[in-house]
Amino acid sequence: MRLWTKFKLALLAGLTVTMMWHWQMVEADAYVREKAGGIPWAIVPGDAPATPSGAEKAPMVEPVPSGHWESAGRHKITHYCPLECCNGKGNAWKTASGAPMVIGKTVAASSREFPFGTRLLINGNIYVVEDRGVGRGCIDILVDSDRVANQLGKYYTTVHVWRED
Numbered sequence: 001m002r003l004w005t006k007f008k009l010a011l012l013a014g015l016t017v018t019m020m021w022h023w024q025m026v027e028a029d030a031y032v033r034e035k036a037g038g039i040p041w042a043i044v045p046g047d048a049p050a051t052p053s054g055a056e057k058a059p060m061v062e063p064v065p066s067g068h069w070e071s072a073g074r075h076k077i078t079h080y081c082p083l084e085c086c087n088g089k090g091n092a093w094k095t096a097s098g099a100p101m102v103i104g105k106t107v108a109a110s111s112r113e114f115p116f117g118t119r120l121l122i123n124g125n126i127y128v129v130e131d132r133g134v135g136r137g138c139i140d141i142l143v144d145s146d147r148v149a150n151q152l153g154k155y156y157t158t159v160h161v162w163r164e165d
Helices: 003-035 146-151
Strands: 069-082 107-108 119-122 125-131 137-141 155-164
Touching: 069 119, 069 146, 107 119, 119 137, 125 137
Parallel strands: 069 137, 107 125
Antiparallel strands: 069 155, 107 137, 119 125, 119 155
16 A cells, blocks of 8 residues: 555544544533533533542532621731641641641631631632631631742731621
8 A cells, every 4th residue: 555545544534533532522422411401601510620639619608698808907828738837746637626627718817806707808719717726817728738838928908897787
C-alpha cells in the first residue's frame, strides 16, 4: 500500500473516531439536559469530584433571614491547617464549637468579638466562626495544609459581620 493511501485511511479513521466522540458528547449533553428539566447549564448532582485530603466539601451557605453586613473594622488575617501542627496536640480536625472543620468555611476568632456561628465576610468570601485560639483583632482562616497557611501568611483587611434585622 502506498504512503498516500495509508495516510488517507488513517485520516478517515481519525475523522470517524472524532465524529463518534462528538456524537457521544452530544448524546451525553442531551441526557444531562433531560435530567435537569431542559436547563442547558445545569449540573447533575453527584458528579462533583471528591475533596482533597479528607476534608469535607464546603457546603453552600444556607440563606439567612433578612439582615445586613456591618463593618467590624480592620482585622489581622492569618491561616491555619486542621492538623496538630497548627491546631494543637490531640486536636486534629476538631473545632472548639464541636462543629466539623470545613475548609473554605471555618474560621477561628476571639470569643470577645464574635460568638460561635457568626458569619463573616472577608475579601468576598463568607466564613462561619466555629473555632477559637486567636486573640482579639485576629481571624484565623482554615486552609488545607501547613504549607498553604505559610504561603498565604498574614495581612490586614476590613471584615464585615452579618447582623440580622
